[in-house]
Amino acid sequence: MWLSTLLLAMRSIRRNLLRSFLTILGIVIGVSAVITMVTVGNGATLAIQNQISGLGTNLLQVRPGQRMMGGGGGGAPAFRATDALALGTQVSSLLAVAPEARSGVTLVLDGRNWSSSVIGSTQDWMVTGNWKLADGRLFTLEEQVAGSAVCLIGETVRRELFGSQIAVGASIRVKQISCEVIGVLGSKGQGAFGNDQDDLVFMPLNTLQRRITGNTRVNTLMVSMQEGADPERVKAAITELLRERRKLAEGDEDNFNVLDTKQLGEAFSSTTRVMTMLLGAVAAVSLLVGGIGIMNIMLVSVTERTREIGLRLAIGALEREVLMQFLIEAVVLSALGGVIGIVLATGASIGLSGFMEVPFVFNPGINALAFVFSAGIGVLFGYFPARRAARLDPIEALRHE
Numbered sequence: 001m002w003l004s005t006l007l008l009a010m011r012s013i014r015r016n017l018l019r020s021f022l023t024i025l026g027i028v029i030g031v032s033a034v035i036t037m038v039t040v041g042n043g044a045t046l047a048i049q050n051q052i053s054g055l056g057t058n059l060l061q062v063r064p065g066q067r068m069m070g071g072g073g074g075g076a077p078a079f080r081a082t083d084a085l086a087l088g089t090q091v092s093s094l095l096a097v098a099p100e101a102r103s104g105v106t107l108v109l110d111g112r113n114w115s116s117s118v119i120g121s122t123q124d125w126m127v128t129g130n131w132k133l134a135d136g137r138l139f140t141l142e143e144q145v146a147g148s149a150v151c152l153i154g155e156t157v158r159r160e161l162f163g164s165q166i167a168v169g170a171s172i173r174v175k176q177i178s179c180e181v182i183g184v185l186g187s188k189g190q191g192a193f194g195n196d197q198d199d200l201v202f203m204p205l206n207t208l209q210r211r212i213t214g215n216t217r218v219n220t221l222m223v224s225m226q227e228g229a230d231p232e233r234v235k236a237a238i239t240e241l242l243r244e245r246r247k248l249a250e251g252d253e254d255n256f257n258v259l260d261t262k263q264l265g266e267a268f269s270s271t272t273r274v275m276t277m278l279l280g281a282v283a284a285v286s287l288l289v290g291g292i293g294i295m296n297i298m299l300v301s302v303t304e305r306t307r308e309i310g311l312r313l314a315i316g317a318l319e320r321e322v323l324m325q326f327l328i329e330a331v332v333l334s335a336l337g338g339v340i341g342i343v344l345a346t347g348a349s350i351g352l353s354g355f356m357e358v359p360f361v362f363n364p365g366i367n368a369l370a371f372v373f374s375a376g377i378g379v380l381f382g383y384f385p386a387r388r389a390a391r392l393d394p395i396e397a398l399r400h401e
Contacts, residue, residue, distance in 0.1 A: 010332065023297040024337030026290025027377065031341025031370045032348060034280050034287070038366045039349040041276025043358035058095070058229065059128060061259040062221035062238060076255040078217035081205060083245060084122075087221065091237045093229035098125035099218040101208055107201065108173040109161045116157055118174055118201040120208025121222075128222035136168040136183025139204055147206035151179045154198035155187040174201060177211045190357075231260055287373065290337065291381040298330055298385035310392060323390035330382020331375055338374030342367050 014020075064076040084099040101120045106113055119125070123138055139150045151174065158167045167181050179201075188197040209216050225234050235258045242256055312322060346362075353360040 019297065020333060023294055024290070024333050024340070026286055026293045027334050027337030027374050028290075028341045028344065030285075030287030030290050031338050031374050032345040035342060035345035035366055035370050036348045036352065037279040038276055039345070039361060039363060040352050040356065040358065041272060041279065042361040042363060043349075043353050044356070045272045045276070046361055047358040058225040058227065058231075059130075059261045060223040060225065060231070060235065060238070061261065062223060062242070062256060063219070063259065064256050077246065078219065079221055079256075080216055080218055081122075083218070083242065084221050086241060086245060087223060087238060088124075090241055091234065093226050093234055095224040095226045096124035096127040096222075097224070098122050098128045098222040099205055100125060100220040100222055101205060101213065101218050103175075103208065103213050105175045105201070105212065107157065107161060109170070112161055114157060114160045116154075116199050116201060118151075118203060118208060118212065120203055120205040120212075122205060124224075125202070125222060128224040131188075132186035134184045134186040136181070139182060144204040144206065147204060147210045149177055149179045149203075149207060149211070150182045151201050151203040151207075152183040152185055153181055153202075154185050154200045156196055156198040157201060158184050174203070175212050179203065179207075235260065287377055291334070291377040294330055294333055294378060295381035295385060298326060298382055299388070301329070302326065302385050302389045306392065313392065319390040323386045326386035326389045327379065327382050330386065331378035334378030334382075335371070335375045338371040341374070342371060345370075 062079070064078050079099065081099045084097045088094060088097040098121045103118050103120075104115065105118045106115055122144060123141075125131070126133075126138065133152075134155070136152065138152070139148065142148075143150055151172075153161075153167060153172075161167075161172060162170070167184055169181065171178050171180050173179070185198070185200075185202065190196060205218075223234075223238065225231065238258055239254065243252075243254065246255060248255065313319075345367075350360050
């Protein structure tokens with residue numbers, strides 16, 4: 001019985017191919033929209049997590065000021081290199097501590113100019129920032145202490161100034177000083193905030209302070225914790241030590257803040273997931289619209305085939321067989337729309353992921369859920385027309401014109 005009922009349903013769908021396609025269009029759009037939104041959203045979440053982890057290994061950033069983001073610390077005093085030294089020697093569970101000072105500069109090489117940022121720090125900056133060397137070497141401890149005019153450049157600076165030429169061993173002008181390029185940093189690409197992480201020059205902190213900025217201020221303390229360290233305990237120890245060094249009384253607020261990049265990444269990921277769910281819910285509305293379209297077309301189909309239904313009932317067909325025939329038609333239509341929607345969504349997700357430069361994350365769960373939901377739409381919205389067909393009076397149905 002099931003096979004014959006299915007064949008009857010498929011034959012009816014095939015008789016009106018165009019109408020059948022237009023009927024499932026709402027389901028196709030709904031399924032493809034939901035899957036595409038969720039897939040691209042998951043890719044964006046993964047991209048943010050990768051970019052945050054690229055900032056450093058178990059990284060804490062300590063900045064002057066009472067606000068977590070922006071503002072440059074307001075009127076709060078800056079750090080000094082000795083603060084980084086104190087943290088490294090007096091706080092346990094730390095892998096490396098690097099003082100970081102920044103300045104915007106213009107780089108010049110053979111008549112070519114490029115505006116970039118120069119970062120002054122110690123060798124520990126490579127550890128805290130999870131940086132690798134693509135070419136050349138790091139500056140030595142002697143060059144660091146002496147404030148020698150040596151630097152490492154990011155991939156963007158190398159490309160803009162040197163092109164296909166060899167950068168290591170050449171000299172570039174950084175603001176007013178001539179600086180020897182001793183190394184090229186490995187590429188990191190775009191950062192979590194949309195910035196180009198490779199557009200920088202890295203040099204010894206003493207070189208930056210003595211020859212470029214003319215002061216001893218440090219903008220940020222980059223702190224890398226050991227694997228397995230308790231971030232809350234480490235942050236509490238850092239806060240206690242810095243309050244003591246900055247001579248804050250017991251009732252005074254901290255004039256610095258400790259930012260855990262892992263928590264920042266989790267906050268960004270959580271926000272992205274919420275937005276993905278919201279967009280997916282909006283897209284799912286079209287599934288309901290598609291279900292209403294199926295119910296409408298099935299009601300029209302019942303009206304058109306009233307004599308056929310009456311004839312089947314008159315020669316002995318049971319009500320449940322007629323009910324099942326129309327219900328299967330509705331389910332087949334919606335399930336077919338789900339399959340087409342999944343195929344379209346996969347292609348759209350791959351295309352959008354490439355365009356947005358985020359990973360393509362195939363989620364079999366959301367694909368299966370969308371298919372089951374589309375089939376469920378067929379059952380939900382197909383039942384009423386099917387029941388109406390099954391309950392027709394055979395005599396009245398045969399009289400229908």
